[in-house]
Amino acid sequence: MTEKQASRTAVLVCQGRAVADGRLAVGRFGDPVAQRFLLDDERAAVERARTGTVPQAMRPRMEYEMLNATAAVLATRTVLIDDAIGDRHTPQLVILGAGLDGRAWRLPDLDDVVVYEVDQPASQQDKRERAGDLTPVAKELCWVPVEFGRDELGPALAAAGHRTDTATTWIWEGVLPYLTAAQVDSTLSAVAACSAPGSRLIATYPLPSRLAAIGRLGMRVYSMLSGDRDPLANEPHISTWTTGEMAAILAGHGWTVTADHDLYEASRTLGIPASRSRFVGDSRVVVADRA
Numbered sequence: 355m356t357e358k359q360a361s362r363t364a365v366l367v368c369q370g371r372a373v374a375d376g377r378l379a380v381g382r383f384g385d386p387v388a389q390r391f392l393l394d395d396e397r398a399a400v401e402r403a404r405t406g407t408v409p410q411a412m413r414p415r416m417e418y419e420m421l422n423a424t425a426a427v428l429a430t431r432t433v434l435i436d437d438a439i440g441d442r443h444t445p446q447l448v449i450l451g452a453g454l455d456g457r458a459w460r461l462p463d464l465d466d467v468v469v470y471e472v473d474q475p476a477s478q479q480d481k482r483e484r485a486g487d488l489t490p491v492a493k494e495l496c497w498v499p500v501e502f503g504r505d506e507l508g509p510a511l512a513a514a515g516h517r518t519d520t521a522t523t524w525i526w527e528g529v530l531p532y533l534t535a536a537q538v539d540s541t542l543s544a545v546a547a548c549s550a551p552g553s554r555l556i557a558t559y560p561l562p563s564r565l566a567a568i569g570r571l572g573m574r575v576y577s578m579l580s581g582d583r584d585p586l587a588n589e590p591h592i593s594t595w596t597t598g599e600m601a602a603i604l605a606g607h608g609w610t611v612t613a614d615h616d617l618y619e620a621s622r623t624l625g626i627p628a629s630r631s632r633f634v635g636d637s638r639v640v641v642a643d644r645a
């Protein structure tokens with residue numbers, strides 16, 4: 355992703371949450387805030403995807419399928435992550451690569467938590483414009499523009515008020531596929547240096563998957579054929595991990611993996627229809643703790 359552009363994948367996953375809201379995993383998932391971050395044309399696409407009627411023409415059908423598949427992934431991983439946040443309440447929450455994450459506006463349990471949103475500067479500026487005067491429910495929301503692998507995360511967080519002597523929950527959702535191994539390693543080093551005992555790291559990561567690669571190719575073809583913006587044009591997926599590799603990397607940075615969820619199994623447990631849940635099988639949610 356270039357410095358000057360805000361993330362398009364952040365918009366896509368926000369649309370996924372908006373499509374899922376009130377339709378998938380009802381009672382376990384809900385994100386009424388998501389649509390507040392969307393621009394008019396993005397919200398119109400969400401409304402088309404929520405009709406439940408599969409369009410016949412190719413272009414609207416591909417948009418419908420892409421957004422509904424994204425919705426299944428997002429509803430599932432959001433439930434797993436929100437549960438992991440709730441299970442270990444900490445006074446600080448850092449959202450790495452926050453995109454259009456709405457937790458600081460959505461989760462009432464954060465009313466005594468200081469939330470730090472870290473993102474690549476252009477993406478963060480875009481989020482701030484979209485958020486406008488929407489009031490967070492979090493105790494405090496701090497903006498921390500940082501590009502992983504280029505900027506120093508620790509000093510940027512410290513300047514924003516983050517405390518290294520207080521436990522932190524870290525969320526790294528939907529970001530790892532876009533990073534190199536070196537960017538992941540340097541970020542984990544900074545995170546480790548800022549994590550007091552009792553901290554928790556929650557991350558999603560993609561498994562090596564030929565099916566998922568074909569799915570992304572389909573998305574790109576759809577974008578080319580339809581003339582729509584390709585969300586992956588500037589944000590190619592470049593990294594995958596096996597569960598063993600992920601556990602080893604986290605252990606190397608002082609974390610103990612306490613859960614590693616298969617998204618497909620979780621989506622079935624949540625009652626997400628099989629026609630949708632098949633799209634979620636290539637990624638996992640790992641939860642790791644610091645004693």
Ligand SMILES: C[S@@+](CC[C@H](N)C(=O)[O-])C[C@H]1O[C@@H](n2cnc3c(N)ncnc32)[C@H](O)[C@@H]1O
Pocket residue numbers: 355360361363364367368450451452453454455472473474477500501502503526527528529532533537
């Ligand atoms: C798919 S979006 C996920 C956004 C959010 N975490 C969510 O799940 O809704 C990917 C996010 O990673 C951020 N990102 C990608 N590469 C980055 C980098 N090198 N430094 C900082 N942020 C980055 C993008 O700006 C974008 O917000």
